[in-house]
Amino acid sequence: MPTPHSLNQYPWWKYLLIGLIMLWGLIFALPNLFGEDPAVQISGARVNITIDAAFQNRVAALLDADKLPHRRLELEADRLLIRFADPEEQLKAADILKDRLGRDYIVALNLASAAPGFLRAMGLNPMYLGLDLRGGVHFMMQVDMDATIKQVEDSYVDEIRVQLRTDKIQYSSVGRAGSGGIQVEFKDAAERDKAAQLLRKNLSNLQSTAAGPLTLKFTLSEREIKEKRDFALQQNITTLRNRVNELGVAEPIIQQQGVDRIVVQLPGVQDTARAKEILGATATLEFRLADEENDWNQAAATGRAPLESRLYKDRNGRPVLLKKRVMLTGDSIVDASSGIDQQNGGPTVFVSLDGKGAKRFEDATKDNIGKRMGVVFIENKTETKRVGDEMKKTTYTVEEVINVATIRDRLGRRFQITGLDSTREARDLALLLRAGALVSPIEIIEERTVGPSAGKENIAQGFRAAAIALLVIAGFMTWRYKNFGMIATAALAANVVLLIAALSMLQATLTLPGIAGIVLTMGMAVDANVLIYERIREELRNGNSPQAAIHAGFDRAFDTILDSNLTTLIAAIMLFGFGTGPIKGFAVTLSIGIVTSMFTAVTGSRALVNLIYGGRKLQTLSV
Amino acid sequence: MKRALWQFDFYNTKIDFLRWRKLAMGWSVAVLLIAVGSLLIRGMNLGLDFTGGTVIEVQYPHPVAIPEVRETLVKAGYGDAQTQHFGTSRDVLIRIPPREQMNAATLNNQVLTALQGAEGGAGVTLARAEFVGPQVGKELVEQGGLAALGALLGILVYVMFRFEWRLAVGTIAATVHDVLFTVGWFSLFQLEFDLTVLAAVLAVIGYSVNDTVVVLDRIRENFRKRRKGSVLDIMNLSINETLSRTTMTSFVTLLSVIVMYFFGGTVMHGFSVAMIVGIVVGTYSSIYIASASALYLGISREDLLPRAKEMADDQP
Numbered sequence: 046m047p048t049p050h051s052l053n054q055y056p057w058w059k060y061l062l063i064g065l066i067m068l069w070g071l072i073f074a075l076p077n078l079f080g081e082d083p084a085v086q087i088s089g090a091r092v093n094i095t096i097d098a099a100f101q102n103r104v105a106a107l108l109d110a111d112k113l114p115h116r117r118l119e120l121e122a123d124r125l126l127i128r129f130a131d132p133e134e135q136l137k138a139a140d141i142l143k144d145r146l147g148r149d150y151i152v153a154l155n156l157a158s159a160a161p162g163f164l165r166a167m168g169l170n171p172m173y174l175g176l177d178l179r180g181g182v183h184f185m186m187q188v189d190m191d192a193t194i195k196q197v198e199d200s201y202v203d204e205i206r207v208q209l210r211t212d213k214i215q216y217s218s219v220g221r222a223g224s225g226g227i228q229v230e231f232k233d234a235a236e237r238d239k240a241a242q243l244l245r246k247n248l249s250n251l252q253s254t255a256a257g258p259l260t261l262k263f264t265l266s267e268r269e270i271k272e273k274r275d276f277a278l279q280q281n282i283t284t285l286r287n288r289v290n291e292l293g294v295a296e297p298i299i300q301q302q303g304v305d306r307i308v309v310q311l312p313g314v315q316d317t318a319r320a321k322e323i324l325g326a327t328a329t330l331e332f333r334l335a336d337e338e339n340d341w342n343q344a345a346a347t348g349r350a351p352l353e354s355r356l357y358k359d360r361n362g363r364p365v366l367l368k369k370r371v372m373l374t375g376d377s378i379v380d381a382s383s384g385i386d387q388q389n390g391g392p393t394v395f396v397s398l399d400g401k402g403a404k405r406f407e408d409a410t411k412d413n414i415g416k417r418m419g420v421v422f423i424e425n426k427t428e429t430k431r432v433g434d435e436m437k438k439t440t441y442t443v444e445e446v447i448n449v450a451t452i453r454d455r456l457g458r459r460f461q462i463t464g465l466d467s468t469r470e471a472r473d474l475a476l477l478l479r480a481g482a483l484v485s486p487i488e489i490i491e492e493r494t495v496g497p498s499a500g501k502e503n504i505a506q507g508f509r510a511a512a513i514a515l516l517v518i519a520g521f522m523t524w525r526y527k528n529f530g531m532i533a534t535a536a537l538a539a540n541v542v543l544l545i546a547a548l549s550m551l552q553a554t555l556t557l558p559g560i561a562g563i564v565l566t567m568g569m570a571v572d573a574n575v576l577i578y579e580r581i582r583e584e585l586r587n588g589n590s591p592q593a594a595i596h597a598g599f600d601r602a603f604d605t606i607l608d609s610n611l612t613t614l615i616a617a618i619m620l621f622g623f624g625t626g627p628i629k630g631f632a633v634t635l636s637i638g639i640v641t642s643m644f645t646a647v648t649g650s651r652a653l654v655n656l657i658y659g660g661r662k663l664q665t666l667s668v
Numbered sequence: 669m670k671r672a673l674w675q676f677d678f679y680n681t682k683i684d685f686l687r688w689r690k691l692a693m694g695w696s697v698a699v700l701l702i703a704v705g706s707l708l709i710r711g712m713n714l715g716l717d718f719t720g721g722t723v724i725e726v727q728y729p730h731p732v733a734i735p736e737v738r739e740t741l742v743k744a745g746y747g748d749a750q751t752q753h754f755g756t757s758r759d760v761l762i763r764i765p766p767r768e769q770m771n772a773a774t775l776n777n778q779v780l781t782a783l784q785g786a787e788g789g790a791g792v793t794l795a796r797a798e799f800v801g802p803q804v805g806k807e808l809v810e811q812g813g814l815a816a817l818g819a820l821l822g823i824l825v826y827v828m829f830r831f832e833w834r835l836a837v838g839t840i841a842a843t844v845h846d847v848l849f850t851v852g853w854f855s856l857f858q859l860e861f862d863l864t865v866l867a868a869v870l871a872v873i874g875y876s877v878n879d880t881v882v883v884l885d886r887i888r889e890n891f892r893k894r895r896k897g898s899v900l901d902i903m904n905l906s907i908n909e910t911l912s913r914t915t916m917t918s919f920v921t922l923l924s925v926i927v928m929y930f931f932g933g934t935v936m937h938g939f940s941v942a943m944i945v946g947i948v949v950g951t952y953s954s955i956y957i958a959s960a961s962a963l964y965l966g967i968s969r970e971d972l973l974p975r976a977k978e979m980a981d982d983q984p
Contacts (some may be wrong), residue, residue, distance in 0.1 A: 616874030
């Protein structure tokens with residue numbers, strides 16, 4: 046049995062450890078004190094546009110010319126950040142800059158940490174605010190996978206037809222079966238057997254079964270269906286990423302959710318109608334022969350193209366003359382990926398076509414070997430504009446040449462585009478080719494929009510509730526448990542600091558329900574102190590000495606505290622697994638809060654009690 | 669005694685709680701029957717998250733009368749919209765039931781345009797808009813139910829490990845009681861049950877066990893410490909000994925939730941109400957339901973005595 050004097054004393058390293066943890070918490074929580082400045086972020090719309098000191102001067106001059114008040118300009122890796130004192134100045138400046146800088150630059154609204162430079166240099170950031178607190182729009186989109194698989198089956202129908210014709214096998218019909226799969230009917234058994242042999246060899250990834258005396262049925266393998274679904278999803282994500290860039294959003298989130306869904310979060314976006322229009326745009330591709338007979342620059346200068354040609358611009362704005370006849374359209378492209386050329390090691394893009402497209406392309410390219418060919422990217426966009434009292438919907442197309450290359454060979458089912466400058470260019474080209482290829486339809490199945498002022502109000506209310514809860518609890522604890530109540534209050538404050546530090550470090554999203562989680566954890570963190578103090582009181586009533594009572598109180602209450610926190614943690618984890626958006630935020634703050642409260646309410650307050658009361662002769666205890 | 673109550677001093681109480689266990693059980697059964705009956709007959713007033721549909725919250729630059737807004741909406745072809753003030757007379761909340769239309773996702777933009785185009789509608793701003801497709805709502809109902817069941821199951825397994833099975837069953841009985849009561853409350857008063865309320869119900873599941881664990885821990889401790897007295901006596905003693913603890917912890921948490929109700933904004937109202945109801949009824953159920961259930965299941969002193977090995981460990 047330890048003597049009363051050795052009771053309630055921690056070894057020095059324990060105090061040090063607790064001190065270090067609190068120091069860590071204070072440092073990580075610190076950036077939150079400074080808040081965030083409304084800012085405008087400018088980045089290049091394309092790879093070859095550099096953001097440098099010269100550009101900074103240009104923007105500074107623009108701002109000065111329009112007498113737009115701003116705090117300061119900051120040049121970062123590949124973007125320029127302009128800070129403002131209030132959101133109104135920010136909005137005004139963003140509108141004007143968008144107008145002046147044109148389509149070469151992406152001008153986006155952002156919130157920039159107002160913490161001093163050295164904190165930001167250390168990688169310390171304030172908590173990441175969710176859309177319900179900063180304003181913005183959240184979309185959940187679903188990819189129509191049935192349509193995707195239908196498209197794949199349709200391309201196999203073409204493929205089978207081509208194969209059978211090439212081998213002169215007689216069939217009466219080829220088509221998609223109502224229940225899924227592809228059905229081929231024959232006139233006699235001999236032809237059927239020939240076809241079965243041929244198709245099993247050439248289309249070995251399909252599974253074939255006999256669906257009747259003269260009918261063969263082909264179905265996609267599970268693996269292929271999964272691949273196609275994944276591809277459709279990735280393709281849509283890629284396309285959405287491109288579109289979002291156009292919207293000018295500083296920190297967009299575009300990510301997969303489940304097997305067929307995509308979540309798009311656009312902080313700061315207010316005009317959701319426009320966002321939907323841009324996200325919903327469709328794109329196609331056209332392969333056309335280059336017009337080699339006429340001078341491109343001259344055509345550009347006069348603005349007139351020769352009769353059989355059309356004048357385009359490439360991504361850098363240079364003129365390109367292409368023939369009017371279309372060799373191939375994007376819906377024939379099955380896949381496009383970037384890689385390294387086996388022969389010369391340069392960056393390249395591999396393109397795969399479906400059966401029908403391959404046939405057309407072979408015919409179109411075999412007579413044009415050595416000539417150049419351009420790829421045009423066409424986007425169909427709709428825009429709703431207010432005309433008088435009415436809202437008018439207009440549709441327009443944007444056309445751009447994304448690549449011009451020489452045809453080296455007769456191009457069929459699989460071909461490569463080489464001669465690209467960098468792997469980045471190859472990646473971009475593959476991306477655009479995919480974006481303009483067969484696109485699986487997507488549908489918005491959930492939308493949550495919070496206006497910026499509503500977001501601000503939510504933050505204000507949330508923090509006010511948290512501050513008042515802290516005061517009320519502190520007041521009550523001090524009234525009821527005197528000195529020990531103050532210790533509990535200190536522990537509670539430490540808990541809030543650690544919780545904020547953890548949220549800042551993890552950059553977990555703070556939502557309004559998340560703030561509710563913080564408030565709830567405050568109440569529950571103090572529960573642990575209540576359990577300990579009530580136990581101390583009980584031990585004192587049972588005639589124990591103050592030191593022994595303190596020791597027993599902390600010791601015996603611990604199991605109960607652990608039990609009750611673990612059960613709440615179980616519920617919080619379940620909630621996290623289930624959670625969507627804001628609710629996840631609640632689960633996160635509740636879980637972290639429970640863990641940090643175990644530390645502060647038990648270890649932290651014990652350390653304070655030990656420091657104050659440990660090793661002293663006590664007659665009474667103010668608890 | 670009067671001073672003791674004011675001071676929350678429930679220390680030397682010798683209340684024979686379990687004497688009224690039949691009454692308490694009867695009351696609980698009756699209340700739960702009402703809750704289940706209400707759930708079956710009236711059902712839940714499910715929020716947008718679960719039913720699907722569109723909710724639009726707009727702010728007028730000046731106070732506006734609801735009939736005016738409604739008229740505009742009817743004219744624009746949204747006769748099925750429900751309209752109400754939200755917070756102040758400048759804020760209007762519009763609900764539109766789910767539609768089987770292609771353009772459901774752009775509905776909120778159309779409604780906003782219609783309101784802005786109407787007389788006196790200049791300067792109307794969008795505070796919040798939510799659209800949930802019917803398929804999403806259906807899934808959330810399923811997943812929410814699963815999460816609640818998962819939480820209950822996880823806690824059951826945990827309590828089974830920590831306590832004897834009769835006490836574990838008692839704990840779960842108390843928790844289910846609290847959940848049914850809270851959900852029943854929302855059904856009876858037709859309060860809107862949305863995602864944040866569901867989150868609160870799950871938090872209630874976790875929290876309700878806290879108080880129960882405090883009581884059960886003491887029951888176990890007392891069974892081991894005191895060789896005299898009937899099961900009933902020891903349970904009563906334990907409840908009395910922990911009374912200040914159970915009420916005090918609940919009270920402190922209640923304080924924070926009440927603050928949230930009054931200062932957290934309208935969005936958090938449902939959440940706060942569910943927590944308040946859950947915490948209050950959770951305190952009652954920790955005292956009565958958990959221990960009384962274990963009693964009915966025939967718990968005895970032997971069930972809680974540590975086995976030989978554990979006993980050796982307990983010696984200093």
